[in-house]
Amino acid sequence: MSQVLPTIDDLTAQVVSKIGNPVSVMVVKATLESFGLREKDMLKDYGYNSLDSLSSFIYNKLKATDEEKLFNVKELEKKETLDKNIPVSGYLWVKAKLLFKFYPIGLFHLFPVLLQIVTIVFFGYSLWTFTEFNVMQSTAVVVGVMLGLIISGGYVQVLGKQASFYWNHKEYYKSKIVIKKLIKSGVYGICAVFVGLAVVNFLFSLFPFTFWFVTFMYSLLIGTLLLYTAPFHTIKQRWVISVVVLIATVLALFLKLHTSIHIYITHWLGISTAIGLSKLFLAYFLKPYVVSTEGEIRPKRLIVLYRNYFYFFYGALIYVFIFLDRILAWSADVTQTKKFLFLYEKDYEIGMDLAILVFFLLAGVMEYAIAAFSKFLDINQKKIQFLQTKQFNSQFYKMYWGHIALLFVSAMVAVVILYYIITEPWGYFSAFGEQLGALSIKVCVLGGVGYFFLTWAMLNTLYLFTLNKPHKALRALLISVVVNFIVGFILSRTISYEYSVVGMLVGSIVFLVLTLRDNYIFFKKLDYYYYAAY
Template identity: 50%
Template sequence: MENHFTNIKSLIEKTKDKIGKPVSSEVVEATIESLGIREKDTKDDFGFNSIKDLAELVFYELTTDKYYIGAKNEKEIEVERTQPKIIQLKDYLRVKTQIFFQYYSLGIFHLLPVLIQIAAIVVFGYSLWTFVGFNEIQSTAVVLGVVIGLVSTGGFVQVIGKQASFYWNYEDYRMTNKTINYLHKVGMLSIFFVLTTIFLVNFFFHIYPYEILFVVFAYAFLVGMLLLMLAPLHTIKQRWVITFSIFLGTAVAIYLKETTPLLIFVTHWIGIAVAIIIAKLFLVAYFWRLTKNKKSISGNNIKVPVLLYHNYQYFFYGIFIYVFIFIDRILAWSSGIDKNLPFLVYFEKNYELGMDLAILVFLLLAGVLEYSIASFTRFIDIGQKITDHKTPEVFNNQLRKMYWQQVLLLFVTSAFAFVLIYYIINASWGFEGQFNQTLVQLSIKVCVIGGIGYVLLAWGMLNSLYLFTLGQAKKPLKAIIYACLLNIFLGFILSRFFAYEYSVVGMLFGAALFVALTLKANINYFKNLDYYYYAAY
């Protein structure tokens, strides 16, 4: 009898773990049979004549005993453990405030590598790939190398963020590592392909001397590889390594510049290589520790056709974002309207100073973008849990309202950024005080127009991030392509027939078009957000 009682208690626990609270005794009967218990075993093991009688007892205990009321099966318990906590509507403001301070400060903190570069330029007149002592030919080679490196790898960076995050979120660390290594390899081959193509074009048309081309290629390869190595650190939430590697690489480069007779180019290359090696060694060690005793959940091979199918839109979006950012510079530097250019694209200092100041606006908006997408992904899941299925418009309206609050925050932050730039231009401690140079009106004009353009670009990227969250990548891709075309067309006309600095107007109107198209997509997106959320998962 005592053995029967123990077996029955054990059976009740097993049934509870498998199905939670049962809806009928027939379900319990089927569960008992699935556990391998046979009709002929019930008398000896449990003291019942049949499985049906045993099932009725188990059903009664699970539905009436206070200990089992509200019982959940193993899967329900796991979902409850891993899913975000449901938050009441009255707690929204408090939670939003917490998320804002967490992610906005995180986004600003991750500007530390940029701040390190700015500090190095102010103190030493030198950073990881810039030097205030470069002449225009040297600056042309360096900037072209940086542009080619960023554009060549921008698509792979976007795919790393998308595909590696997929495996990372499912804790499939082996496939995360394999994906990162595969994209690193393909990204490196892509850089070689781009450089080979440029070399062949230059071979036939003699656009640049080979000495300049060598410098361009060295910077392009190293900057591209650096971008590839740093990209996974965002995905695996180890962004401190980005700051560390950039800091150490910059420190090594500055030390070599100050203490050795090496060329500035060489000190740059060594510094960038140090940053690349640090990031790669960390990734190898980190994933070795993470995967040494674990098997892959999704298989051991990367399915290239599947990878391409799921990520090609993100890949091209990543490329066109970088293309958009540099179009106005290339058009301005190749205008020749005010002077004869020695090369097809030739660096122009005053224009670049204006755009360097303008891009500070974009960088300072990083915290807003970080906060916006974090709060959206958090509250979209919470919202669908607390919203009645009969009123999906409530769910949609709540998220739409949150979106416009974030747009407002974007513009408030932009206003503070413009105030900062005003002081950089006019204060005694600003640009003139640090570099003993006065910004010409052309630079200030480019800075103002470019700064507004970067605010609009950030807004368009915010819209795109919302659309990406639920797998709607086609519309942002089309929007950035159209924006690039308008940027090229308008910038070309204005820089060739009016003044070269007006190529920045093409960037401004291109960014405005990007916002308009992605905003239209977002408005439709929020009208049917419940549908898109359901379709994505």
């Protein structure tokens, strides 16, 4: 029995279903070819001399049709959801729902950090710290954590960008491959960096071998943990991170309290447990999405690198920026460091650890701001007419400053919390049995202000990332790192080591000013950048 050919009306409807409103005749032709239509069959099947002629007929027919009827399948689904959930009069309610949903989510995902603070306060111990470490031990451990974050940071940033792209487009096999390859590359990257450091250390005898071994172990484990937990952001299962860190912390704490195992080993066993559980959870969640690999195309490595190298360098440099002032402070006092390049400085570190609470407490604002921005981009580009670009841009510019106002309010709350932690008997004194020193308070205040400006700047970069402008964010960050180093180095050497925090503060302000300028240009031409990105 011969197959019934679709009529021209059927073909027209199929073209609309697949591509919506066509932008050119060639798009219509390519779509017809994808349906299996051949040039040699045109005259016999449809009475047209060529596929070009049939394509022109269908294109002209569609251009004479009301645009409201030319939505493809995905556009119809989005329109239906939009019309059902977001009436024009309900924008304020939608914003409120987004705020109550995403602001607490941003704070909730700080649970792993909060858990470490709680265990330090009550037990003097966490999954990667111990209050009774001596100076050399503290230096090795903290440097290991820093390097683990810096080296894995670039891989985590690329993983989040590229794996999320494939995941959101339901290309689950490609997403799985990218996750697997980047985790492996990240682990290799950490090992490669430490091979290089080991060679340098051997040539110049900077630190004892045991120092670098301990540093390497913490760096490798912390970096690997970050790499294995990063995909849970992509697959929207971030609660897993809190669960695995909780289990690992409880195990490590049990070993510390009830066995005579060395503290290093309790840490390594705890972090390894978190890595193992993350790997198991990840395999479990991905399994239903990748049932068969038949016909699947593996993502090309060069394409992934080309698309994401800006994000890679940004992910590494942001941690360099955050930790640079610490290294400058630790290396400024030659009477303490003596023959070593740098040594852990307790009073400075306490001040910065308290200050970074400001950064953590502002995470909810960043979570909400980007969720609201992305949501209303999709809404407004459908609700606002093409010629009303000024209205489109103005709405988002006002929304941006609303988010910054929320950032200021949250910062004031964070300042109040920090004030009570520092001054009240139930705060720092109750936890550690001593008053916070004047130097630590000075560092905390300056560092807290710096972290506020850094958070604002990072929020600006998230807007730039949303519409695929990472090169602007990277340029601003690179300049800010240089400023951070120059100012921190000069002040820590000419005044006192704790003034390296001023380098971080000034660098954060520069980062903010540069990204604020880029965002101003960005919002003034948001319609252009939006359509260029998509």
